Amino acid sequence: MIILSHSPGIPVEITGSINLPLTLDCGQAFRWKKCADGLYRGVHCGREVTVGTAGSGLVFYGCSEEEAHGLWSEYFDLSRDYELLLARFSEDEKLSQMISQNGCLHILRQNPWEALCSFIISACNNIPRIKLIIERLCHAFGEKLNEEYSFPAAEKIASLSLEDLSVLRCGFRDKYILDAAKKCASGEIDLESLKNTDLDSARRILTGINGVGNKVADCVLLFSLGFFDAFPVDVHVRRAVEKLYPQGLPDCTSGARGLAQQYIFLSDK
């Protein structure tokens, strides 16, 4: 880890404490790699960084102070008061238990195109293979950074053919990736602008992409577009909700159902 000996880490304080390993490896993001000493290396919007926990916050290595307090603080959703939200969740017995078991998990604000592409790949797939396919995608079509590669832009993917994408070995999802890339690159869909739309309209636009149904759309809405109340339902969440909350989610989750969803997802793993 050459970076460490040459550049000091930049600490960013937050209220409460984040469970970093859980946040980065709970199935919402697929590219973070565990390094030595509990550090993680990852890429967001073409910027590579190494991150760890320190005191009551995170410490970033290999980036400027401006990036740590800007790009990365936003990515890790550090300005939101999770302590307060989890205290409210704890009114519910079962959620309280899941929280004390797992600690404080943050919902990441990922790049929307990367999230869209990643969750298209996630359909009917398992997490190790999802990671592998995304790794191949970045290596084949992204740009070399330091040790990692950037996530290829929609414009780059849109310029490729299905045959080009065959190196991904991603099965029937190749045509979905291509459709999403073309719609985003052409401007037919402007992912950023969906942040200013209501949840139902945004979901309808996303599901207009071939290979994007409600579950994938809700993942994009929650994990990249800031819809904190979006509630992706996959087989695990469906099963866990039927078992734990057959009458519906408790009221204390309203407005933050997406965060609750992550804890419920964990309970079925």
Add this chain to the structure above:
DNA sequence: TCCCAGGCTCTCT
């Protein structure tokens, strides 16, 4: 050999 994996589309009723 069969089953499953953070689903989705298409078709048929």
Add this chain to the structure above:
DNA sequence: AGAGAGCATGGG
């Protein structure tokens, strides 16, 4: 509008 097959690939 609801159910069911088919979809590529790889691991157990």
